[in-house]
Structures are given as structure tokens and as C-alpha cells.
Amino acid sequence: MAIDRKQIQTTASDEFLKGVWKQNPIFVQVLGMCPVLAVTNTAKNALAMGLATAFVLLMSNIVVSSMRNFVPKQVRIVTFILVIATFVTVVDYLIQAISLEQHKSLGAFISLIVVNCLILGRAEAFASKNTVWRSLLDGIGMGLGFCMALLCLGGVRELFGNGSLFGVPVFGEHFQPWVVMVLPAGGFFALAAWLLLFNWIGEVRSRRAKLEDVI
Amino acid sequence: MERSEEDHVVNESPIPAVASAAATEKPRIWPMYLTLVSVGVACALVIVIVYEVTRPIIQRNKIELRKQAIFDVLPGVKKSAAFRLKKTSGRFEPTPVESEGEDLVFVGYDDQDELVGLALGAQGMGYQDTIRLLYGYSFEAQAIIGIRVLESLETPGLGDRIETDAEFLRNFEKLDVRLTANGDELANPIEFVKPGKKTAAWQIDGISGATISSQATAQMLGESAAKWIPRVRAREADFAFTEEEQ
Numbered sequence: 001m002a003i004d005r006k007q008i009q010t011t012a013s014d015e016f017l018k019g020v021w022k023q024n025p026i027f028v029q030v031l032g033m034c035p036v037l038a039v040t041n042t043a044k045n046a047l048a049m050g051l052a053t054a055f056v057l058l059m060s061n062i063v064v065s066s067m068r069n070f071v072p073k074q075v076r077i078v079t080f081i082l083v084i085a086t087f088v089t090v091v092d093y094l095i096q097a098i099s100l101e102q103h104k105s106l107g108a109f110i111s112l113i114v115v116n117c118l119i120l121g122r123a124e125a126f127a128s129k130n131t132v133w134r135s136l137l138d139g140i141g142m143g144l145g146f147c148m149a150l151l152c153l154g155g156v157r158e159l160f161g162n163g164s165l166f167g168v169p170v171f172g173e174h175f176q177p178w179v180v181m182v183l184p185a186g187g188f189f190a191l192a193a194w195l196l197l198f199n200w201i202g203e204v205r206s207r208r209a210k211l212e213d214v215i
Numbered sequence: 216m217e218r219s220e221e222d223h224v225v226n227e228s229p230i231p232a233v234a235s236a237a238a239t240e241k242p243r244i245w246p247m248y249l250t251l252v253s254v255g256v257a258c259a260l261v262i263v264i265v266y267e268v269t270r271p272i273i274q275r276n277k278i279e280l281r282k283q284a285i286f287d288v289l290p291g292v293k294k295s296a297a298f299r300l301k302k303t304s305g306r307f308e309p310t311p312v313e314s315e316g317e318d319l320v321f322v323g324y325d326d327q328d329e330l331v332g333l334a335l336g337a338q339g340m341g342y343q344d345t346i347r348l349l350y351g352y353s354f355e356a357q358a359i360i361g362i363r364v365l366e367s368l369e370t371p372g373l374g375d376r377i378e379t380d381a382e383f384l385r386n387f388e389k390l391d392v393r394l395t396a397n398g399d400e401l402a403n404p405i406e407f408v409k410p411g412k413k414t415a416a417w418q419i420d421g422i423s424g425a426t427i428s429s430q431a432t433a434q435m436l437g438e439s440a441a442k443w444i445p446r447v448r449a450r451e452a453d454f455a456f457t458e459e460e461q
Contacts, residue, residue, distance in 0.1 A: 067254075072250060075251055079251065082255060093269040097273050107368055
């Protein structure tokens with residue numbers, strides 16, 4: 001009994017961090033690649049997309065978990081999609097109200113958040129089986145992880161492809177931008193490099209852990 | 216909005232054969248109806264509330280963007296004013312710059328209060344959704360001297376190159392929209408040609424990879440220019456600078 005409670009407590013505290021690191025939606029789960037590759041050509045776009053997705057994810061997690069006991073399982077997916085689509089529409093209006101320029105540069109990808117498999121994935125795999133509190137933590141963690149990963153990609157691509165970060169020139173006038181980095185191909189290069197880094201870190205850690213076990 | 220949402224929801228409800236066969240006991244239908252209808256209504260309500268709250272802000276942003284675009288499409292402009300075409304008199308009359316509507320034109324003046332040109336609107340169906348843009352017309356050059364897309368949902372990286380492609384935008388540095396001698400139509404209607412095939416000043420080079428979007432841009436410009444330029448040319452005197460317009 002005591003062990004059980006301890007287990008639950010530790011998982012609750014890890015709920016938040018797992019999305020950021022251990023189960024990072026992009027670098028570990030490799031989910032939602034469409035916006036990841038498409039709108040990360042600048043750090044600003046990446047951040048806007050990340051925040052929009054994180055908001056939808058958090059809200060849908062909260063709503064889905066709060067009605068998990070009432071929704072018959074035959075219609076759960078329809079209900080989840082309805083909830084997600086509602087929050088995406090809300091986000092669409094909010095971005096238009098905040099900045100039309102930003103709305104234009106994200107274009108059709110805002111409405112495509114509806115079909116981001118990360119959001120439906122968390123609703124189905126986590127929020128529909130867990131309490132509101134844990135789903136909230138999961139939503140914040142996953143959203144933050146997604147946002148950070150997008151920012152990592154967008155930052156690298158803008159830095160090399162445009163010589164700037166958030167529109168501020170970094171390298172000075174003599175820098176010749178690597179145009180390929182802001183083009184679609186650059187998205188794949190940057191993503192591959194980050195995945196390589198994350199897998200390498202993971203491998204080094206597990207090897208070290210094994211070594212410690214032996215000792 | 217609410218109605219269609221509910222209708223949609225009700226249509227979806229009958230249980231698929233697979234689901235009912237898989238269930239050990241016969242699934243109860245009323246809870247499903249109830250869930251879908253109530254979730255649908257709640258979602259519709261949320262959307263309506265957010266829409267109503269954000270609408271005035273979005274409207275303000277759009278007007279601000281349009282104001283900014285007038286300066287972008289008419290180089291050298293320092294002041295702008297809006298005019299509305301009065302159907303009854305056929306004259307252009309000053310109107311507040313925040314006005315809405317199809318029959319609006321925007322006038323740009325330089326720092327000497329001299330008329331530089333007009334910013335006219337054009338819209339048409341793009342690849343995804345309606346594209347709305349503003350273009351600058353210079354009386355002196357009898358040409359379109361700049362365009363700026365106000366609204367578009369074209370595919371990022373492909374269709375949205377109508378806004379970013381330098382090669383394409385060069386079409387609009389001086390796009391000939393001269394009128395015929397009697398002044399009631401364009402001497403040469405604006406033409407869309409394949410990329411790199413532009414030979415005349417009234418032709419628009421397309422973008423390969425964004426054919427539909429660039430063709431749509433050319434078409435809406437052609438339609439709008441054919442409609443507006445004979446009219447504004449005939450009433451050029453209406454647009455002279457007067458103090459109260461500011």
C-alpha cells in the first residue's frame with residue numbers, strides 16, 4: 001500500500017516533466033510533424049505555432065478529462081475532435097485579434113492544429129483516463145515540450161537561413177545566409193540534427209546507467 | 216451555426232455496425248445523442264462568444280493593416296484619404312478612412328499635398344480561400360505600381376509566394392493599364408502568362424509551383440482594373456486634396 005502511494009506521487013510530479021524531456025512530443029514521440037516542418041522557418045513563427053498548439057492541447061486535455069466519465073466510449077473520438085476543433089477556432093480568432101501579420105504568416109496551419117495527432121493522441125491516451133489535475137500537468141508539460149522543440153528548430157533555421165534570431169540580426173552584414181535552411185528542406189535537416197542530438201544524449205545516459213549498475 | 220452543428224451531430228450518431236457488434240451488451244443510444252448534442256451546443260456557444268468578443272478587435276486590425284498597405288503600394292505617399300463611389304451621381308466623395316465596403320478607393324498624396332495615385336482593392340478565389348489585396352495605381356505612369364496582399368490562406372511555401380517572390384512582385388513595379396483613346400476600357404487587358412514568358416508591359420509572369428495562386432492574382436487584378444480604372448480616370452478631379460479629408 002505504501003509503495004503504491006509513493007509510486008502515484010512520484011508519477012504525479014513527473015507528469016509535468018515527462019512532456020518536456022523523457023517523452024518530448026517532437027524529439028522522442030516524433031508526433032505532429034506537419035507544423036514542425038512547415039512553420040518553423042523563423043523563431044517567431046515557431047513560437048506562435050508552439051503557443052497556439054500548447055493552448056489547444058492544455059484546454060482539450062482539461063475538458064476531455066473533466067467529461068471522461070460521461071462520454072459513452074462509442075462517441076468519444078467525435079466528442080474529442082469537436083472539443084479540439086472548438087479551441088482551434090478560438091485560437092484562430094485570438095491570433096487574428098493579437099496580430100493579423102502573424103495570422104497571415106501561419107496561414108492554413110492554424111486550422112490544421114485540429115488534425116495534429118499530438119492533441120488527439122493526448123486526449124485519447126491520457127486525458128480520457130486520468131484526473132483533471134494530472135491532465136492539466138500533462139497538457140502543460142507536453143505543450144511546453146512541443147513549444148521548446150519548435151523553438152529549437154525555428155531558432156536554428158532562422159539563425160542560419162536568415163542570419164537573425166526573432167528578426168534581430170546576429171551575425172552582422174558579412175554573413176551569407178544559407179537559404180536552404182528556411183526552405184522546406186532545411187526543416188528536415190534541422191529536425192534530423194536535433195533528433196541525432198537527442199538520441200545520442202539518450203544513448204550516452206543509458207550506457208552510463210548500465211555501467212553504474214555493473215559497478 | 217448552432218443549428219448546423221446539431222444537425223451534423225445527430226446525423227453522426229447512429230452506431231456503426233462494427234461498434235455494436237463488438238459491444239457485449241446493446242449500447243444505449245440516448246446517452247450518445249445527449250452527449251453529442253450537449254457538447255455540440257456548448258462548443259457552438261464558446262465559438263460564438265469568442266467571435267463576438269474578438270470581432271471589433273479584428274476589424275480594427277484589418278483597417279490598420281489596410282491603412283499601412285496604402286503606403287506600401289504607393290511609394291512616396293505621406294497622407295491618405297478614402298473616397299466612396301456614389302452610385303447616384305457617379306462621383307467619388309470623401310468618406311472616413313475606417314469605412315467598409317466594396318465601392319471604396321484610397322487616395323495617396325505626397326508631402327506637397329499633390330495627388331500621387333490611388334490604392335484600389337481586388338479580391339478573388341485563390342487556391343484555399345478568397346485572396347484580398349490592395350494595388351497602387353499611378354495616374355502619371357498609367358500603370359499599377361505595387362500590390363500588397365491583405366488576406367490570404369494560400370499554402371505556406373507555395374501559394375504564399377504571391378506575397379514574397381521577388382520575381383513575381385517585379386511584375387507589379389510598372390504593370391501597364393493604359394486606357395483606350397475614348398477612355399472607357401483598358402487598351403490591353405491584363406494577361407497571365409507562363410513563368411518567364413512575359414513580353415509586354417501588361418502581362419504578368421506566373422510562378423511555377425504556385426500557378427493557381429498567381430493566376431488568381433492576375434485574374435482579380437484584371438477584373439478590378441477593368442472595372443475601376445476607366446471610372447477613376449474619368450473622375451480624376453474628384454481626388455484633389457482638400458483639408459477636411461484629413
